[in-house]
Amino acid sequence: MLKRVAGTLLAALSIGALATAPAHAIQADFTGIVALNNCSGSVVRPPAAKDTDPALVMSNGHCVKFMGANEVILNQASSRTFTLLNGAGQSLGTLRATKLAYATMKDTDVSFYQLSQTYAQIQQQFGSRALVMNTTRPAAGSSIQVVSGYWKRIYNCRVDGFAYQLKEDVWTWRDSVRYASQSTCNTIGGTSGSPVIDTASGRVVAVNNTANESGGRCTLNNPCEVSQSGQVTVRSGYKYGQQIYNIPACIGAGNQFTLTAAGCTLPR
Structure with missing residues (x-):
């Protein structure tokens, strides 16, 4: 597991x-894919996200830690780093989180880190796009x-x-x-x-x-x-x-997680 x-x-x-x-x-290739120190992940964007929104990296909740069965983390400060890959799987550079926006192992096993850069800034600096959810x-x-x-x-x-x-x-x-x-x-x-x-x-x-x-x-x-x-x-x-089809409903303006939003079924 x-x-x-x-x-x-x-x-x-x-x-x-x-x-x-x-x-x-x-x-598929490795565009938008990241490597963590212990896991894999990807730069993702909800369909409604704007280029000026801070980018999100998606991985598993257990890649944060082995969480409690009912544990939920929301908006916890983090400076975790990720190696961004190009289409061929070669390193483009390092992305850094500002916070762990959401993580849980209750009902699902997912984590989202919010980055210090927007989608537009990542595109401009690395020529890399995000994967659409x-x-x-x-x-x-x-x-x-x-x-x-x-x-x-x-x-x-x-x-x-x-x-x-x-x-x-x-x-x-x-x-x-x-x-x-x-x-x-x-x-x-x-x-x-x-x-x-x-x-x-x-x-x-x-x-x-x-x-x-x-x-x-x-x-x-x-x-x-x-x-x-x-x-x-x-x-x-x-x-x-x-x-993850139900998760974009939980992500509002500025890529902020709003667990009380209509249609959001993520644990809180």
Whole structure:
């Protein structure tokens, strides 16, 4: 679970290895992707954001820390840094946060850092654009790509379905997206926080966060699915992400999180 870097991983098995995408799909690159010291992330913008708004970096809540099951962080000062990549996965420079705008591991596993630079300033200084957040659910069977800034690797996957609840250790996530377990979708530690990009639109539809690694039942590194009727299903080897289509409703003018906004369903 919580697929940030843990222990020692063999970089030679993953850095720079790009799986082959379907010919009809939009091939993602590393534009807008960032590397954290322990995870992956991306510079994202809600569809209504302005170029003059302070930019946001999205990652996982567990990339901030292993948070309490009901913990929510809002507008906490932060100076965390991120390495911004170009399309080829090479470093363009460093971005710095001014605050942790939002983070939680309740119902979802997501974090948003607000940066010291606007989208326009990042474009002017680095020639880099942000990834646009989608406001609709991904469809079952659709082609997606998980783009890891930490490993500089792109994983080609397919939406296998959705989990009503995903339970792992003390955490419960809702309406998680499940990726088909296939050779090109073998995400590893360090891919936590990677954007999940729909290849038809090029927009971000989820944030990668966990996988059932060894067939365990509802334990750390082995999440289980719980249906609406309470039936528990274990899918060994399958990967999961948290949908983000509902989050733009929580982001208002100036990219400020407003959890009381109409349509906002994020925990508070």
